[in-house]
Amino acid sequence: MQTERSTNKVSNIRQVLRAAASKLALLPHASPYLEAELLLCDATGKARAELLTWPEAEIPESDLVEFKSLLRRRLAGEPIAYIRGHQGFWTLSLRVTPDTLIPRPETELLVELALDQLPADAPLLVLDAGCGSGAVAAALASERPAWTLVATDHGLGAARVARENLCKCAHGNTGVVNCDWLTPFAEGSLHAVISNPPYIADNDSHLSRGDLPWEPRSALAAGPDGLEAIRALSEQAASRLRPAGFIALEHGFDQGRSVRAILARQSFKAILTHRDLSGRERATTGRLPD
Numbered sequence: 433m434q435t436e437r438s439t440n441k442v443s444n445i446r447q448v449l450r451a452a453a454s455k456l457a458l459l460p461h462a463s464p465y466l467e468a469e470l471l472l473c474d475a476t477g478k479a480r481a482e483l484l485t486w487p488e489a490e491i492p493e494s495d496l497v498e499f500k501s502l503l504r505r506r507l508a509g510e511p512i513a514y515i516r517g518h519q520g521f522w523t524l525s526l527r528v529t530p531d532t533l534i535p536r537p538e539t540e541l542l543v544e545l546a547l548d549q550l551p552a553d554a555p556l557l558v559l560d561a562g563c564g565s566g567a568v569a570a571a572l573a574s575e576r577p578a579w580t581l582v583a584t585d586h587g588l589g590a591a592r593v594a595r596e597n598l599c600k601c602a603h604g605n606t607g608v609v610n611c612d613w614l615t616p617f618a619e620g621s622l623h624a625v626i627s628n629p630p631y632i633a634d635n636d637s638h639l640s641r642g643d644l645p646w647e648p649r650s651a652l653a654a655g656p657d658g659l660e661a662i663r664a665l666s667e668q669a670a671s672r673l674r675p676a677g678f679i680a681l682e683h684g685f686d687q688g689r690s691v692r693a694i695l696a697r698q699s700f701k702a703i704l705t706h707r708d709l710s711g712r713e714r715a716t717t718g719r720l721p722d
Contacts, residue, residue, distance in 0.1 A: 443496065446487035448472065452503055459507065461642050467512050468503075474516055475499035511643040522571035524601045531589030533651045534643060535567040538682070538708045539628050541715050543571045545680045545706060546626050549717065553578050556623040559672075560584070561613050561665060564651055566594030568626055573602035581606045584613065587648065613661075614668040625669040628682040629661035630654040658684060663694055670698040673720050680717045688713035 449468045456464035469480050475498040476483075476491060491499070505515050513519040513534040518527055521535035522543055528534055546568075550556060556579045560569035563583035573581040583598065583606065585591045591610040598606040609616060614625065632639060634653045639645070644652060654661040662681055669679050679700065683691045688705040695703050700718030708714035 444488050444490050445472070445483050448491055448496070448499065449483070449487075452499075455503070455507060459509070462506075467506060470512065470516065471502045471506065472499055475502055509646070511646050513643075514646060519565075521565075521567045522574070524567075524570055524574065524597075526565050526567055526570065526597045526601070527593055528565050529589065529593055530646065531587055531648060532565040532593050533628075533647050535565055538710075538714055539567065540571070541706060541708050542568050542626050542628060542680050542682055543575075545715060545717055546572055546624060546678075547575060549678055549680075550576075550579075550624055552576060554623075556580070557582065557621065558624045558626065559614065559617070559622050561625055561627040562586075562629050562651070562661070563594045563608070564590050564628070566597040566608065568628065569594070569606060570597050570601040572626070573598065573606045577603045577605055579605060582609060583607070584609045584611050584616075586610070586612045587650070590648070590651075613665055614672045617672045619671050620674050622669075622672050622677060623674055624678040624680070625665070625673060626680045627665055629665055631658045631662060631683045631687060633658040657690075659687065659690055659694065662687075662691055666694050666698045666700070670700070670720065675720055676722045677720045678717065679719070680715055682715045683713075685712035685714065688716060691716040 452468035453464040456462045456467050469483055473480055476495045502515055506512055511534055513528050514530055518525050519535050522540055526535060558579050558581050560583040563569055563585045566583045569581040569583040583594050588610055591608050595608040630652050632653050634656060681691060692703050692705060695718045701721055703718040705713045705716045
């Protein structure tokens with residue numbers, strides 16, 4: 433007599449990850465197996481090491497339902513950082529929401545440049561302009577307790593997220609201001625301005641690809657050539673910075689020459705463009721005269 437076999441049920445860790453990764457592979461720019469693991473970690477409360485150590489372990493039905501809900505959101509294109517509500521940056525885990533850009537590894541170059549170019553133990557006032565999640569300010573504050581980090585953003589939602597991240601990740605040497613760029617600051621009050629401003633042209637086709645349609649457009653696009661925010665920042669920084677004040681601006685890989693010219697018109701000196709780990713021009717720095 434032939435025994436009737438029940439339908440194979442996809443319910444252990446290995447099976448669930450394989451099935452999810454095969455679906456995620458259809459998404460452009462996805463990391464299918466890694467994303468499946470991260471979403472399963474969130475659904476089950478397990479660490480990735482635990483998933484890898486016991487791949488035959490059965491997943492409780494309630495956790496499986498939660499995982500499928502998270503997976504549906506990702507398959508609809510929602511960025512995994514927004515689904516999970518946090519993103520790694522520098523040595524930190526930061527809260528992110530649709531009110532903020534998703535912190536990206538390229539922006540860590542700004543942190544490296546500030547740490548390298550500014551004295552570590554001096555009581556500096558350093559501004560993260562247009563801070564979004566507060567990633568740059570939080571990273572610098574965590575490394576330089578002698579500095580005072582102030583983060584600004586014109587979006588109220590972003591400012592709230594930045595405040596939460598700075599309270600969690602920094603040493604109390606921080607503040608957040610809901611404002612437009614550098615407008616509240618007095619002339620000659622700042623030692624450094626660090627910023628990852630919007631720098632994509634309004635009609636750039638990249639705005640409709642990948643994670644970008646889900647992110648706040650005001651934090652991405654900046655006029656017909658993508659340089660409106662950088663022009664405004666450079667002009668304001670020229671009056672708010674102290675003599676020999678330092679500026680570091682992230683920009684597009686093809687904007688280095690234009691950003692150097694913008695800074696030169698505002699009387700910045702020692703202007704240099706720096707490349708990211710992919711070898712692309714990614715940030716430009718300068719200083720005001722002494």
